[in-house]
Amino acid sequence: MAKHIQTIVKANLSSTAKTGGCGKCQTSCQSACKTSCTVGNQVCVK
Amino acid sequence: MLNLVYFKEYSIKKNVHSYRQGDLFIAHDVNSGSLHVLDEGAYDVIKAIEKLQEMLETVNTEGICQVLRQAGKTVIVKELSEILDELEELRKESTLFSAEAEIVLPMYPEKPIVKAICLHVAHDCNLRCEYCFAGTGAFGGSRRMMDVETGKKGIDFVLESSGHRDHCEVDFFGGEPLLNFGLIKSLVEYGRKAGKAHGKTIKFTLTTNGVLLNDRIQEFLEQEEISVVLSLDGRPEVHDRMRPYADGRGSYAKVTPLIKQFAAKRPESSPYALGTYYYVRGTYTHFNLDFDRDVLHMADLGIKQISVEPVVASPKDAYAFQEGDLQKIHEAYDRLGEELLLRRAQDRDFNFFHFNIALDQGPCMIKRLSGCGAGHEYVAISPEGDLYPCHQFVGQEAYKLGSLYDETSYQLKDTVVKSFRSAHVYSKPLCRECWARFACSGGCHAANVAFTQSLTDVYTLGCELQKKRLEVAFYIKIKEIQQDLI
Numbered sequence: 091m092a093k094h095i096q097t098i099v100k101a102n103l104s105s106t107a108k109t110g111g112c113g114k115c116q117t118s119c120q121s122a123c124k125t126s127c128t129v130g131n132q133v134c135v136k
Numbered sequence: 137m138l139n140l141v142y143f144k145e146y147s148i149k150k151n152v153h154s155y156r157q158g159d160l161f162i163a164h165d166v167n168s169g170s171l172h173v174l175d176e177g178a179y180d181v182i183k184a185i186e187k188l189q190e191m192l193e194t195v196n197t198e199g200i201c202q203v204l205r206q207a208g209k210t211v212i213v214k215e216l217s218e219i220l221d222e223l224e225e226l227r228k229e230s231t232l233f234s235a236e237a238e239i240v241l242p243m244y245p246e247k248p249i250v251k252a253i254c255l256h257v258a259h260d261c262n263l264r265c266e267y268c269f270a271g272t273g274a275f276g277g278s279r280r281m282m283d284v285e286t287g288k289k290g291i292d293f294v295l296e297s298s299g300h301r302d303h304c305e306v307d308f309f310g311g312e313p314l315l316n317f318g319l320i321k322s323l324v325e326y327g328r329k330a331g332k333a334h335g336k337t338i339k340f341t342l343t344t345n346g347v348l349l350n351d352r353i354q355e356f357l358e359q360e361e362i363s364v365v366l367s368l369d370g371r372p373e374v375h376d377r378m379r380p381y382a383d384g385r386g387s388y389a390k391v392t393p394l395i396k397q398f399a400a401k402r403p404e405s406s407p408y409a410l411g412t413y414y415y416v417r418g419t420y421t422h423f424n425l426d427f428d429r430d431v432l433h434m435a436d437l438g439i440k441q442i443s444v445e446p447v448v449a450s451p452k453d454a455y456a457f458q459e460g461d462l463q464k465i466h467e468a469y470d471r472l473g474e475e476l477l478l479r480r481a482q483d484r485d486f487n488f489f490h491f492n493i494a495l496d497q498g499p500c501m502i503k504r505l506s507g508c509g510a511g512h513e514y515v516a517i518s519p520e521g522d523l524y525p526c527h528q529f530v531g532q533e534a535y536k537l538g539s540l541y542d543e544t545s546y547q548l549k550d551t552v553v554k555s556f557r558s559a560h561v562y563s564k565p566l567c568r569e570c571w572a573r574f575a576c577s578g579g580c581h582a583a584n585v586a587f588t589q590s591l592t593d594v595y596t597l598g599c600e601l602q603k604k605r606l607e608v609a610f611y612i613k614i615k616e617i618q619q620d621l622i
């Protein structure tokens with residue numbers, strides 16, 4: 091058990107540069123007047 | 137022991153964001169998307185390495201000790217070596233100091249695949265919101281309604297331009313779209329049929345100020361499973377100051393009961409805007425830097441899905457943010473984060489859109505690099521049938537992509553398409569070096585253009601706010617996971 095660091099989320103985002111890009115997820119507009127949705131607020135639908 | 141030679145090439149500033157939020161020290165590994173909680177000692181060590189890099193000094197143990205001592209810290213050798221060991225473990229498993237993501241640029245087919253459109257069904261509005269980028273609904277042109285022919289052509293356009301995508305999105309927008317409710321009804325009916333004929337499903341959304349949201353319209357939206365974005369700015373005085381009728385009266389008293397009523401119909405609405413959802417969105421300005429109170433006001437009204445966003449304004453507007461506001465805005469996000477956690481613990485939960493972050497189930501890198509897809513995957517259509525990269529560009533001649541009434545209506549203007557496609561994270565100098573790059577996707581093109589006149593230079597105040605929201609979002613995520621572990 092690590093003493094100084096606790097890992098909360100293990101992710102592997104950079105690998106999706108090769109596997110992703112299916113384009114099925116919805117569009118995301120981050121402006122205030124609309125959905126205010128940055129990609130950070132989205133989920134992958136695959 | 138941490139391989140310090142590694143840091144000859146590897147930039148911490150760009151690839152690991154470590155910061156303090158509430159009572160936590162947090163490290164976010166940008167390329168893997170992982171999150172860690174540190175103790176103060178580990179945090180200090182990471183910061184010391186970052187500092188050495190900043191000063192262009194060699195990263196070695198002596199250097200680290202020196203920086204720590206200069207900051208008034210006592211260095212305990214045993215502890216330092218434990219920390220360096222743990223950091224090396226994480227580096228080896230690629231959850232901290234993980235290698236920079238290989239630069240894979242989004243690849244697009246020659247002909248754009250447009251999967252979403254924004255139909256400006258009414259360039260007119262029953263309100264006169266101060267900050268309206270649409271010039272109170274008319275977008276610099278005359279007040280005008282879209283006709284059925286144009287609307288249908290718009291739907292045909294997205295069905296035919298969406299290639300093999302079997303889901304298309306159609307957003308009814310304005311002005312105030314409900315001023316043209318008759319058209320919306322016809323187009324939903326038409327869209328369902330035309331979609332079927334193409335083997336596709338259309339997902340409809342509507343963005344409205346709520347003034348006309350009567351029972352009949354609410355019922356229609358329910359029946360047709362249309363997702364709805366409703367505008368409310370928060371406390372009555374805040375809302376009324378910015379969102380009056382043409383005669384100056386505020387609209388809070390009118391819209392609030394209707395919005396509450398509608399929100400209550402969708403208790404299961406997704407916090408990630410999936411399925412048929414609603415959420416209530418507002419805009420904060422220089423006049424309500426304590427906008428956390430507006431969010432809580434809405435939560436107290438029973439609204440569960442809330443988004444409140446910073447206004448994008450020209451510096452000469454009275455409501456534009458001013459020098460010195462940033463600190464107050466940061467504090468408001470901090471307070472909001474704490475209050476959200478508190479309410480969740482008491483089962484008085486609500487969602488603040490920007491604090492929702494699906495870390496391990498988030499979108500792929502490709503999506504993160506390109507963001508909204510304006511100008512090639514997403515297109516806005518004016519009442520006249522003109523095509524623009526997105527709703528915020530409507531009326532800006534230089535960005536016009538074509539017209540539904542051109543012979544070649546399905547051929548979008550190549551130069552504009554190319555300029556939007558190439559405005560991804562890696563083409564923006566500031567974004568390339570920014571730790572928030574994969575969550576932010578390089579900001580909003582419209583805001584960037586408004587402030588810098590360029591698609592590849594960014595609106596830096598927006599960056600500050602974006603980064604702050606992410607910091608709080610990570611913090612909340614961690615607190616929740618820790619809570620679950622107990």
Ligand code: SF4
Pocket residue numbers: 118119120121124508509510514525526527528579580581582583
């Ligand atoms: S450019 Fe900005 S306003 Fe337009 S779709 Fe993209 S994020 Fe939204």
Ligand code: SF4
Pocket residue numbers: 564566567568570571572573574576577578579594595596598599600602603
């Ligand atoms: S727009 Fe700003 S916050 Fe977003 S990635 Fe670029 S530099 Fe970072």
